[in-house]
Amino acid sequence: MTDAPPLPRSPAELAAALDATGYLADDGLAMAAFLALRMGRPLFCEGEPGTGKTSLAVGLSQALDLPLIRLQCHEGIDSSQALYDWDFPRQLLHLRTLEAASVGPLDADAAESSLYTDRFLLARPLLQALIEAPCVLLIDEIDRADDEFEAFLLQLLDENAVTIPELGHVQAAVPPLAILTSNRTREVHDALKRRCLYHWLEHPSLAREIAILSRRVPGISDALAAQVAGAVQELRKLELLKPPGVAETLDWARALAELDRNVLDAEVAAATLGAVLKYREDTDRVLRAGLDRLLA
Numbered sequence: 001m002t003d004a005p006p007l008p009r010s011p012a013e014l015a016a017a018l019d020a021t022g023y024l025a026d027d028g029l030a031m032a033a034f035l036a037l038r039m040g041r042p043l044f045c046e047g048e049p050g051t052g053k054t055s056l057a058v059g060l061s062q063a064l065d066l067p068l069i070r071l072q073c074h075e076g077i078d079s080s081q082a083l084y085d086w087d088f089p090r091q092l093l094h095l096r097t098l099e100a101a102s103v104g105p106l107d108a109d110a111a112e113s114s115l116y117t118d119r120f121l122l123a124r125p126l127l128q129a130l131i132e133a134p135c136v137l138l139i140d141e142i143d144r145a146d147d148e149f150e151a152f153l154l155q156l157l158d159e160n161a162v163t164i165p166e167l168g169h170v171q172a173a174v175p176p177l178a179i180l181t182s183n184r185t186r187e188v189h190d191a192l193k194r195r196c197l198y199h200w201l202e203h204p205s206l207a208r209e210i211a212i213l214s215r216r217v218p219g220i221s222d223a224l225a226a227q228v229a230g231a232v233q234e235l236r237k238l239e240l241l242k243p244p245g246v247a248e249t250l251d252w253a254r255a256l257a258e259l260d261r262n263v264l265d266a267e268v269a270a271a272t273l274g275a276v277l278k279y280r281e282d283t284d285r286v287l288r289a290g291l292d293r294l295l296a
Contacts, residue, residue: 007037007064014063022215023052023059024208032199033060042157042178044193047201050245053181056201057138060177069176070138071125073145079152083162084127087120094120116166126156130172133160137176142192143185150192157195204246206233212246217253227264227295228253232276234294240282251275266291 008014014037015030025033033056036043045053061068071082098111129137142150156162157178161171180196182188204212206229213225228249236243244252255275261268269291277283286294 008034010034017063018056018059021059021062023055023063024204024212024215025056025059026204026208029056029199029201032197036179036197037064037177039197040175042180042196044180044182044188044196044198045201046182046184046198048203048243048245049183050243050247051201051203052246053179053201054138054140055246057136057140057179057181060179061136064136064177066177067132067135068138069125069129069132069135070140073139073141073143073149075144075146077145077149079149081124082126082149082152083124084164085122085124086116087122091115091120118167121164121167127162127164127170129176129178130156130160130162130170133172133176134174135176137178139178139180141183142180143182143188147189150189154191154195157192203236203243206230209233209246209249213249213253216250217257220253220257221262224256224262224264225253228256231264231269231295235276235286238285238289240277240285241279242277242282244276248276248278264295266295269295 008017011027011030011034014034015025015027018025018030018033032043035041037060045056047053057070058068060066094115095111098114099106123131125137129135139153142153159171160175161169163169178196180192203209209229209232210222210225213220213229214222217225232244232249232252252272252275255272256264256268259268259272270287273283273286277286
């Protein structure tokens with residue numbers, strides 16, 4: 001465990017620290033992250049894919065100079081994948097070594113106790129966060145996990161502690177800054193949300209998206225940043241299966257940079273739509289609507 005760095009003294013100070021990493025947080029998000037940090041509470045971030053939920057955890061890690069520990073949730077995830085497991089191959093090798101080195105009968109109790117030590121413990125992200133705190137713990141896409149895994153998280157978020165039967169109680173001296181994200185593919189239970197501060201992330205405004213492009217795509221002109229951001233804003237108004245997020249906006253701008261294009265016209269937009277749209281139905285819908293109209 002390392003000493004915790006000084007905490008920001010205001011939401012504006014935290015926003016400035018995030019800005020220095022390239023993450024542009026609006027006032028509401030800066031306030032939510034600041035309160036989560038100062039109160040030692042998890043922050044539950046919900047919103048459409050591509051609104052910067054995962055990037056927030058990365059930005060906080062860099063801004064606060066804390067290690068980032070990420071748990072990617074998926075269907076069927078369980079405690080052994082998230083918390084800890086035992087290194088069975090090494091335990092078996094250790095046991096065979098004890099048997100080979102033993103002169104007389106092997107003491108079963110002593111052999112068993114030697115198998116369950118830190119030496120053979122495989123710390124998964126949740127346990128790793130408790131051990132290494134202070135840190136930023138990203139529990140990404142919690143909506144992909146099931147109800148049982150949500151229930152498993154409750155004690156950890158409440159107490160910042162877990163119990164390992166073979167080793168005992170593990171308590172974080174400093175609570176990790178936990179960021180939970182959800183794309184709302186299903187509703188997360190109230191019991192989990194009650195333990196968190198909550199913030200809904202919207203797609204950025206036009207001005208903020210232009211600022212993100214100017215910051216994250218080296219050498220992009222103001223005019224091209226405005227064109228790309230404006231086109232993406234118009235795409236989000238269409239009834240698409242997957243509206244583009246900020247990540248797609250950045251990909252589109254970088255694709256144009258690789259092609260040495262300083263203007264987004266209908267021809268180059270049609271050729272590079274794959275950078276911003278991920279479904280054939282969406283591409284067809286946009287082409288039917290007319291790229292000239294979109295770019296106007």
